[in-house]
Amino acid sequence: MPTNGMANPTNCNTLSAEPVSIHTDAVIIGAGPVGLFQAFQLGLHGIACHIIDALPYIGGQPAQLYPDKPIYDIPGIPCCTGLELVQRLEQQISPFAPALHLGQQVTTLERAADKHRLLLGTTAGLRLAARCVFIAAGVGAFVPRPLKAEGLDSLAPGQVQYHPSDFACASGQHIIIQGSDTSAVQAALTCVQQAASVTLLHRRDSFTAPPALLDALQQQRMTGQIHVAIGQITRVQADAHGKLRAVTLLDSNGQTQQMDANLLLAWPGISPRLGALANWELRLDNKQLVVNTADFQTSQAGIYAVGDINTYPGKRKLILCGFHEATLAAFAAAEYLSGQPVALQYTTSSTQLQKRLGI
């Protein structure tokens, strides 16, 4: 049990010495646009892959930081939102059905005793052995800024959940949902059907979600089904078994109030962290992974870095540059895995590529 109150089991640091459970050709660290396109390019080479991301959903920065904001510089797409870009890439890679492992960070990356396979471990206890690894980790793993409140250490696991996607635990409970974005509003509207009470808590009375959700929220507030509380949690109280009993709120006028609660679902702000990557014995320059522009390999054979995490002369942190990098890295990996030159084929004319695409 970590002491920062991050009780979500997918964020527990439970990496142990259990045997490797997944053997694969390729692991991609990061499910942002460049990581997703990496899977596409590997798929064209007939290389299956697993993708790991700290966020509980795909899409990385565009999905997390600007899902509704327009992007104008993706070639051939005059305008799309961050979320639309992710959805387009999701559709594009669907023929290759990469295995997704979300809501967990890669904590270890080391070479197996055979000097070839790369062993990875995640915060969710997943263990993988891969022949090559693609680090598409952007500015680092986006991890929730943990709540800071007195008493969090005394809570049993599961009493505070960060970015949950399943709400079965809400049944019959007095729930506080902390957050202001679409996910938090959606969670409040979902939980209201089964919880004993639902309080939506934020620093301000301002929520960001599609109009239909905001309308539904307003309706539930008017009928008293959802209570909106303005303030910040300063203290949590547990019973002798570590069960949540109440929280103390501080509002903007400096007033405190206590509120009964047995479950806290939190969508706090998310901030990027380079995390364990700094310890992987890869050459770094100013916290970026140094690669060469012929194959986007790092200082270690079989480990490639693409997108915002890498650096090379002329580097610009643009999504479209990451697409190119992922493409050349896929060719390099295909040659590394097969031990022979790989010729260029075009999706327009190659029956082999079209077969792989399921066309």
Next chain:
Amino acid sequence: MPTNGMANPTNCNTLSAEPVSIHTDAVIIGAGPVGLFQAFQLGLHGIACHIIDALPYIGGQPAQLYPDKPIYDIPGIPCCTGLELVQRLEQQISPFAPALHLGQQVTTLERAADKHRLLLGTTAGLRLAARCVFIAAGVGAFVPRPLKAEGLDSLAPGQVQYHPSDFACASGQHIIIQGSDTSAVQAALTCVQQAASVTLLHRRDSFTAPPALLDALQQQRMTGQIHVAIGQITRVQADAHGKLRAVTLLDSNGQTQQMDANLLLAWPGISPRLGALANWELRLDNKQLVVNTADFQTSQAGIYAVGDINTYPGKRKLILCGFHEATLAAFAAAEYLSGQPVALQYTTSSTQLQKRLGI
């Protein structure tokens, strides 16, 4: 008047010593996808440009070689045809309204006496002075394979026209249209309204065009408005003034026939040619322009090469790689032109970029 029968004035080799008529920051040679995206990236930096292409329309290889074929590997676009990709790029660059100079090849590229400006001349007699030049010429200029037939030299200008876009000259004439693609079929259907007679000539009785056009062609054939002839032109006959009078056809059975005609419009096959580029004192490796991957500059300052025409370690001739190359080349040129570092901005968040985009 060239001796290969290429009487289209835009293909005449009339470059002379007339003064420079266009002064600009940037010239892009090639209006394929990468050349078009080069204009977009320059536009984001506030750099206006002129684009020159040998073809009479934008789009390069995708527009010329596979307009109706699907492309699957443009990032974020699961499937689009060559023509759709070009249309998407055309829309994307429209805020920057690059000046287009089509149907002409760049024949000369040399440095002005001041050692800074780059002077270009085209087959249409255009003279430009640019501060930087982007060579996005793909596999070379797509130029019509000229007709080979006895007597072509004796024709006056305008009697044979390659890839014409204007058919006013057809009025009242006996016209032979040589070709089998959409443009040729469309030309036959357009000319039939004003010509004295229209013959559509091809090696085989097989035409490639959208179904609606093929239906219309069939209808005109059945009513005798358009005559389809199968064979190849072996000889043309002119009167004393060089006016076309008749052509001699050879059919697949070895039979010849003579046919009256006073105008020959030709859509022959198109083949790429590196052309004059080989003489521009730029470092070449196996007919590709050598660039470095930090700025995609050639061996000469201010001259960049992007897309299929360039080479560097790891190079793969893919459109999406050209997009990246054009992007870094634009940054490099922006720094070269301004003499100072240019910071990265994002179209999602930069009001300056959005202003340039007209948003």
